[in-house]
Amino acid sequence: xxxxxxxxxxxxxxxxxEALKGISFKVEEGEIFGLIGPNGAGKxxxxxxxxxxxxxxDGRVTFLGFDLRKxxxxxxxxxxxxxxxAGAYRNMKGIDYLNFMARFYAANENEAKLFVERAxxxxxxxxxxxxxxxxxxxxxxxxxxxxxxxxxxxxxAILDEPTSGLDVINSLEVREMIKGFTREGVSVLLSSxxxxxxxxxxxxxxxxxxxxxxxxxxxxxxxxxxxASNLEIVFRRAVQ
Amino acid sequence: xxxxxxxxxxxIKELLNKQLVISLVFILVIFNFIGxxxxxxxxxxxxxxxxxxxxxxxxxxxxxxxxALNMANFIIEEKSGEKEKVMEEIRNSSLDLLVVIPQGFGQxxxxxxxxxVETYSFLRGVSIxxxxxxxxxxxxxNSTNEYLSNQYxxxxxxxxxxxxxxxxxxxREFVVVKDKQAEGSRAMIIGALTAQNFxxxxxxxxxIMYSAQMVITAIAMEKQNKTLETLLTVxxxxxxxxxxxxxxxxxxxxxxxxxxxxxFRNAFxxxxxxxxxxxxxxxAPVLKxxxxxVNTQGYILFGISLFLTILCAxxxxxxxxxxxxxxxxxxxxxxxxxxxxxxxxxxxxFADINTMSLPAKIxxxxxxxxxxxxxxxNIMFGHLNMLWLGIVxxxxxxVVLLWWTTRIFATDRVxxxxxxxxxxxxxx
Numbered sequence: 093x094x095x096x097x098x099x100x101x102x103x104x105x106x107x108x109x110e111a112l113k114g115i116s117f118k119v120e121e122g123e124i125f126g127l128i129g130p131n132g133a134g135k136x137x138x139x140x141x142x143x144x145x146x147x148x149x150d151g152r153v154t155f156l157g158f159d160l161r162k163x164x165x166x167x168x169x170x171x172x173x174x175x176x177x178a179g180a181y182r183n184m185k186g187i188d189y190l191n192f193m194a195r196f197y198a199a200n201e202n203e204a205k206l207f208v209e210r211a212x213x214x215x216x217x218x219x220x221x222x223x224x225x226x227x228x229x230x231x232x233x234x235x236x237x238x239x240x241x242x243x244x245x246x247x248x249a250i251l252d253e254p255t256s257g258l259d260v261i262n263s264l265e266v267r268e269m270i271k272g273f274t275r276e277g278v279s280v281l282l283s284s285x286x287x288x289x290x291x292x293x294x295x296x297x298x299x300x301x302x303x304x305x306x307x308x309x310x311x312x313x314x315x316x317x318x319x320a321s322n323l324e325i326v327f328r329r330a331v332q
Numbered sequence: 333x334x335x336x337x338x339x340x341x342x343x344i345k346e347l348l349n350k351q352l353v354i355s356l357v358f359i360l361v362i363f364n365f366i367g368x369x370x371x372x373x374x375x376x377x378x379x380x381x382x383x384x385x386x387x388x389x390x391x392x393x394x395x396x397x398x399x400a401l402n403m404a405n406f407i408i409e410e411k412s413g414e415k416e417k418v419m420e421e422i423r424n425s426s427l428d429l430l431v432v433i434p435q436g437f438g439q440x441x442x443x444x445x446x447x448x449v450e451t452y453s454f455l456r457g458v459s460i461x462x463x464x465x466x467x468x469x470x471x472x473x474n475s476t477n478e479y480l481s482n483q484y485x486x487x488x489x490x491x492x493x494x495x496x497x498x499x500x501x502x503x504r505e506f507v508v509v510k511d512k513q514a515e516g517s518r519a520m521i522i523g524a525l526t527a528q529n530f531x532x533x534x535x536x537x538x539x540i541m542y543s544a545q546m547v548i549t550a551i552a553m554e555k556q557n558k559t560l561e562t563l564l565t566v567x568x569x570x571x572x573x574x575x576x577x578x579x580x581x582x583x584x585x586x587x588x589x590x591x592x593x594x595x596f597r598n599a600f601x602x603x604x605x606x607x608x609x610x611x612x613x614x615x616a617p618v619l620k621x622x623x624x625x626v627n628t629q630g631y632i633l634f635g636i637s638l639f640l641t642i643l644c645a646x647x648x649x650x651x652x653x654x655x656x657x658x659x660x661x662x663x664x665x666x667x668x669x670x671x672x673x674x675x676x677x678x679x680x681x682f683a684d685i686n687t688m689s690l691p692a693k694i695x696x697x698x699x700x701x702x703x704x705x706x707x708x709x710n711i712m713f714g715h716l717n718m719l720w721l722g723i724v725x726x727x728x729x730x731v732v733l734l735w736w737t738t739r740i741f742a743t744d745r746v747x748x749x750x751x752x753x754x755x756x757x758x759x760x
Binding site for chain 2: 106140143144145146147165168169171172173174175177178179180181182183184192193195196197237240
């Protein structure tokens with residue numbers, strides 16, 4: 093089966109700072125692929141490039157056979173991106189926000205309605221969707237945004253630190269949401285510095301540090317290779 | 333197109349929020365209050381006002397002066413007795429003007445010797461009505477002086493018109509504009525043009541400032557609320573995102589400026605519009621004769637100049653909005669734009685661009701917002717080269733700015749451009 097996403101020799105420079113030094117990985121259909129690494133490793137830069145927010149300095153990114161440099165609009169049609177520090181329009185009701193976003197992806201009114209109904213189910217916010225997003229807690233906002241990212245059943249959902257700033261209960265709910273969606277064929281590329289979360293969610297992971305991928309594989313294979321009980325120890329040993 | 337209108341509606345809704353509506357209502361209430369207070373004061377000044385007169389002379393001339401005061405819309409409260417006692421009485425009353433005609437006034441005046449009338453103003457504030465009263469009394473005494481001196485001259489030199497004796501030279505004034513000439517004074521023409529166009533610079537300033545502030549705020553709020561990154565990844569062109577923001581800002585800016593001006597006009601509309609029309613009515617044929625009128629083509633050219641200027645302001649504001657990180661920085665970043673609008677605004681009110689030194693003129697005209705401020709003047713005085721130069725300059729300015737703005741939104745710079753004095757920090 094052809095991979096959904098292929099990243100080859102991806103490099104990114106901010107002036108003299110080399111954020112990515114040539115990373116390569118593939119994401120298969122229906123799999124959750126995790127990027128793990130400390131703050132400043134280059135995870136967000138990688139996700140921003142694939143989401144078409146940043147242009148790569150060098151390297152190649154292909155998604156469903158489309159090249160990022162030539163067809164960024166094809167990426168935007170089929171990809172959903174959830175940034176780490178995202179927010180919703182404070183003066184918009186939750187339901188209006190979902191409606192607003194759905195219309196960009198839907199071919200017609202009926203499809204937009206379908207997306208919104210799906211999002212209502214994913215978010216679990218119920219009647220609170222009738223309130224303005226400005227009145228939501230951080231956890232509620234994150235659920236709203238995750239519902240927005242998944243409602244269109246994108247070919248690839250890019251989730252940057254999906255449980256960032258959430259309490260234990262909300263984090264567990266969000267993880268369950270993500271896990272549930274891949275069963276419907278959605279591929280997920282996620283990043284986190286919470287290695288235990290990535291271990292729980294991901295089918296395969298890449299260890300990234302200082303702009304380089306140190307290793308890549310299933311959590312189980314990596315644990316065996318580095319003779320470690322969890323991914324935190326795997327990462328420490330890989331860095332050493 | 334579907335996505336563009338979808339974005340546009342969202343932008344308008346975001347800008348027309350509760351805070352903006354409240355501030356606009358507040359502006360209307362404040363202007364209405366100022367207008368009511370000022371109008372009441374003006375009405376007081378125009379209404380019949382009470383003054384006190386102490387006629388110690390009781391001659392025919394003194395009675396004539398009192399009669400004239402009566403005719404001049406005053407209610408006369410005649411006093412009698414000693415001057416000091418009358419003054420004490422007025423000091424403790426609400427009256428604020430006393431005219432004293434001393435004994436012997438009539439005799440002195442009729443024998444053409446210096447005669448005095450005393451006016452006492454009891455100052456209790458700085459109201460307009462109090463000032464008007466004194467001015468009217470002064471004007472009446474001047475007319476009486478004129479009448480008495482004419483009588484004197486008629487007696488001394490019979491058969492000669494006293495007016496001719498006092499002003500033997502008459503001045504016929506003509507105004508020339510290019511190859512056209514008409515009888516009238518320069519002051520009258522300038523006064524009429526100023527009265528006709530005084531509101532125009534205010535309108536221009538409001539529209540430009542409001543639109544620019546709206547677009548800066550719209551982009552800064554996307555950044556502050558962390559919604560920009562998500563918006564940039566939806567399947568819609570970056571050009572549509574920029575244009576929707578600019579158009580929404582222009583529309584909301586226009587509405588805000590219109591409301592502001594409505595309040596402004598309401599507050600400072602002392603004279604009836606009919607009065608202005610009547611006053612201009614006499615000058616209108618002279619203006620027409622001199623070609624100082626604006627035809628349809630002129631209005632179209634002015635419209636083009638204004639439209640390009642608004643686009644310039646919006647494009648500049650969009651770039652500044654990208655530099656802003658939040659609402660607060662957006663407000664600070666709009667200050668330079670406001671200054672750039674204020675320069676041509678004040679120059680158009682108090683100076684003539686055509687008489688300025690060349691370097692100063694170049695500096696002023698380098699500001700793209702300057703051109704519509706001087707467009708009407710250029711159209712009326714036939715300086716069409718200047719007008720077209722301004723239009724071409726602003727068009728090129730708009731093309732460059734829009735290209736630059738779209739480039740910024742199409743690249744990393746929309747996220748990485750920041751106005752920071754310290755070293756830039758990049759999120760990896």
